[in-house]
Amino acid sequence: MCILENKLAFAGMVIIAMLVILALFAPLLAPHDPYVQSLGQSLIGPCRDYPFGTDEFGRCVLSRIIYGTRISLVIGLGVTTMSTIIGVVLGMVAGFHNGRLDEIIMRVVDVFLAFPGLILALVVAGLLGPGTLNVVIALTVVGWMGYARVIRGAVLAEKEKEYIGAVQTFGAGDCYIMLRHLLPNVMTPIVVMASAGVGYVILAAAGLSFLGLGAEPPAPVWGAMLNYGKAYLQSAPHLTIFPGLAIMITVLAFNFLGDGLRDQLDPRMKNLHFR
Amino acid sequence: MATTLLSIRGLTTVFHCRQGQIEAFNNVDLDIDQGQVLGLIGETGCGKSVLGMSILRLLPPNGVSRGQIIYKYRDLLGLSPQVMQRIRGAEIGLLPQNPSASLNPVLSVGQQLMEGLRLHRMIKKEKARVAAQTLLGCYGLRGFNNRYDEYPHQLSGGMKQRVLAALSITGKPSLLIADEPTKGLDGVARNQVVALLRQLTRETKMALLLITHDLKVAANLCDQIAVMYCGEIVENGPVGKVLVSPLHPYTQGLLASLPENGLHPIPDYSPGVPGDIQGCRFYPRCRYRQDKCSCQTIKNKRINETYVRCLSASEGREN
């Protein structure tokens, strides 16, 4: 089982590396300009010139998917980074000074968790209007609570360990203990959670843009491509199949990585699944 | 002359892991007579608990045993899983290591006891209920009528152990394996467990394999003592001999480390994975070591009633 999972983790890393390369070198790798419309060549199926076919405006689907990795990765990494930072700061503070401050922070977390995530993101993104930055904000608003909870739990457990008591008798202050001892020891669950989290953020972002709440129309966004493609489901199914495949492979890759890291870094977390 | 109930010959258990095989214990010979109390003593990680589980064939899936475990003329290792399942509980019982985690938290104490009773004694529900109450009454849970419907977490550690003791003898086994029954217990609680085990063996006349690291508990309960070091039985004999005039240097060191004997430590640590040690496994820590100890396989030597696995052991040698 371990071998299977580590193979998967490796596969995940390879796919992620390829996605990063695609994003960085999109202009070199894409066969066509993703924005150039040629109405004469609209809705062509996969052929040698257009491996993934063209859309209703005659734009190359493959090129649009390649450029789309940029937006997906930026959103995925941006949201995860911001959520992690917020979660770590609030979680550490709540866990370390448990008392009134902890109570307040955790009630705020409860309130945010009371909204079904995607629905809150949908409303925030809808109110803020289109744009990549707004998507990042909307998904961060609904994404930080999990990190805060996990960190708080980990800090609460770690704080009770005996070496923390010993370090206090050496004369260490609160900040020193938090940064030097607690933070490194609670990083493991965060790394695991964040790596799978990137995948789920990308999935949610695709969902938003599928509903028309993402970047502005000409931008090559996977979810939006699906949204426009669904009108041609019968005549041009490639418009639906390829962008969806791109989303799924990306999400799967981050998931593989998360699962693999979990087994590698922390065998005790083996049976933890989060979503 | 008592008849032999369980006879282990050349038993080896290994675990298959990613890094290869890890040996739990090697080539163990052990006999338990009917009604006898055998103490298996050793330190953490020496393989003594795995031995108990090997006898019951309850190892995790990656554990494999070789050799013979002859119980009443049958080799347990050769039996089908179905037959083995019928032996567990009815012939060989287990008093598990960790009382607080060994009762099912979502079934009431009464339900768990009745399940055992109905399985082993083929009796109806109502009768089983009465039998369960009698059984618990015998083992020190007075007024258990009120506790019958309680759940394990409502009982104290000592009570759980009593329930487990009652549960382990519902099938009236001829042999009970008690796996570290006093682990983690303070003085007074430990005394209670010892008293409980003494009552069990006295009343049921069954044999007891007591796996423990506590020399005092072993001295109090056992007829026979087997000392395990690093996956090997190094000394095996009557309690009066092994714990009073030990022959193996390890047993001697163990006794000398007790506070009442002056806390004289054995130098160094026991090796983690003993797989690649040739010759005597105690060699690096032994104060009587000779060059020949490290290069040849050490055979059991019989001195009076004691078997000892040491080249230099002789009758007269004392600490």
Add this chain to the structure above:
Amino acid sequence: MAHYILKRSGLLIIVVFGVTIATFVLMNMAPGDQAEMVAIARYGLENLTADEIENIRISEGLDAPVWVQYFHWLSHIAQGDFGHSLVTGDPVSQEIIARIPATLLLSITSLVFSLLIAIPAGVISAVKHNSFVDHGVRIGAMLGATIPNFWLALLLILLFSVTWDWFPVFGYGTASHIVLPAVTLGAGMAAVTTRLIRAGMLEVLKQDYIISARAHGISEKRVIFRHALKNAFIPVITVIGMQLGHLLEGTVIVESIFAWPGLGKLLVDSIYARDYAVIQACVLLFAVFFVLINLLVDLLYVILDPRIRYDRGAG
């Protein structure tokens, strides 16, 4: 136990109160002048004057301090008055009540569908640990958990409606209409629940009391079904509750794709139309619904798990 329920309900009130504040703040942060929007909705864009906007501002109480507006709003929703839709002008509560049955029907069908798959798959996978069945279930669950549900919906339509014409694409009413939306919605949930049941079973099967039950001679079948399953299910109950929340999320997308006339579609349509009154009501409703489910799950947990049932009662 009474103590626990009391404490849990107290927490619920705090959270619901927080939810109303959050919803209110969210709507007030939206760009644009609310009075203007109400005016546009009422009189149309062309015959709009500044006076009319000011009139509405005063009559709707939009000139009052924010906290006054909040309590005003709160007292209205406490009476079931969510205001009027900016688009249709109908009372929002009417519109929502009309949509609830469809969403409920879809959610419950998908829940049942997902559990019918997840429970046997999870249990078999754990019991036959590391077998081919196990690997198959795990890969299936992995795919199910990562497949975007809007994509799955499109693929299902492509296959079962466009290519084979077995089920209708859009609409609501007959049994065949619900198949594709329910499968789409249930698939992801089935995958996640399968993983959790499998993990829970594996964890329980490692416990001392399982080994102890085996040592007492109890048969393997009985060990799994009587001793392990109940223990493994207690944590799963919580997760099913949380999954219901994800189901609610899913309805938004699935209902829009399949034109299912439920709350999710209502929410998406009102976001397009910037119909704030409806958005506000929908969000509030979803959140309160979610919180209530969590409370129910917690109570169910208490009933199933004797450790909490008795402990909290005493202490």
Add this chain to the structure above:
Amino acid sequence: MLLRVEKISKEYTSGIFRSRRHRVLEEVTFALAQGETLGLVGESGCGKSTLARIILGLTPPSSGKVFLLGQEVFSRGGRLKKEFFGRMQIVFQHPESALNPRMKVWDSLLEPLLLQKKNPLKEEHINRCSKLLRRVGLGEEYLCRYPHELSGGQIQRIVLAQVLSLQPDLLIADEPTSQLDVSVQAQVLRILKDIQVENNIGLLFISHDLDVVGWISDRIAVMLRGQIIEHAPAGLIRRKPLHPYTRLLLGNYSMSDSKKASRAVPRRSMELDSGIFENACVYFSDCPQAQQECRQKPWLQEVSDGHYAACWQAVRK
């Protein structure tokens, strides 16, 4: 006197209105001289670990004072005053959590020095660490290992080396060997004793094992449910225990007299078990010799020279 503990009490409150009170420690008082060892014996849950944490300033007490060399150590909030940092040290029970799992042994060894600003020159770091290791019987090769590569006995030695580096006035050992095997326990206790004697450290040794405590201590205090019920020189308490609970603890058979354990316990009269006893002796509900007078709580009194007990019957005799 090195350490003086005066009437330390600790209460926890719980419930919605903080109405339920749970008393962990009740007016614990004792003193400890430089270089002396006081053994504190009691079963798990009797409050001995809480006491240790309070003395070190890790947990604030509900009331009471602690003096180190005549100075009070707590500031108003119940935390340790800055000038006492590093002068009192502790060795805990669980080796598996005694060191930061992500720090190498030598980082852990240097930490107390760096925190106390007693840092020697950078070049001397390694030297200093290996000297400390050698003092506790470990070689230099352990410097670069992580805690999970070490056995319990080795970790406790490294903790002792950490303690040694600060040369504290007081060391508290909270069940330092209860998780170790007997042969390793002997090694660790010997090193502990050596370090104490060499540096003239006052040692508060907490354990449930009377044999171990008897070996290491000069005086022994027995604790039951948050109170010290007997307190005497080590030899005396083992020869002539006064409190019935101490006698029960000592009744833990030893290797030689194996039949003692099963002797019958006298039954106490049933009428004592009715009613509520808020002010009764802590041992009242379990004491085989309980009398009516035990409904009134006895206090720790000097029975004979240096031998204190909290039991009416012991006092009368």
